[in-house]
Amino acid sequence: MTWRHVTILSCLSGLVLLGGCAGQFSHGVYSEGAVRYRVGELPGSWQRVALRGNDLAFLSLDSPHSLAVNATCQGHDDPPLDVLTRHLLMGFTERETVSQQLITLDGREGLRSHVTAKLDGVPVEMVMLVMKKQGCVYDFTYLSPRGQLAARLDAFEQLVAQFHTEKAS
Secondary structure (H helix, E strand, O other): OOHHHHHHHOOOOOEEEOOOOOOEEEOOEEEEOOEEEEOOOOOOOEEEEEEOOOOEEEEEOOOOOEEEEEEEOOOOOOOOHHHHHHHHOOOOEEEEEEEEEEEEEOOEEEEEEEEEEEEOOEEEEEEEEEEEEOOEEEEEEEEEEOOOHHHOHHHHHHHHHOOEEOOOO
């Protein structure tokens, strides 16, 4: 992990190298209890890490970028997608929405947002995607130093493009 990873991610509490995690992740499929979903595989330059509050989190080994995926199936009521997006931005300051669009993901409507902000004074840029399906909220976050978003955006697109919920066994 480079000093830039530490700078960007030091504000995100709970970052540890992958050890014991509650859910299982194998061959692109995450499962924990009643939650089971598939995501696209990432290039070998990404390392999985444990990040409190996220099912899956990855750091780029050769650049200061991170990805996170999470499913929340209880305690969220049924807020609109824009409210769910604002919830993901809690803790960020000087937030500015660059773009926002409705997309279809796994047969459901999702809200994709491109945002610039500061995290403990560090300028960041991110793409977030939120969607609801079968009583769960799924969120995807790609975090980058400001101005470097395009450098690893393809990995985020690959991860999201193959997202599909599956029936838990």
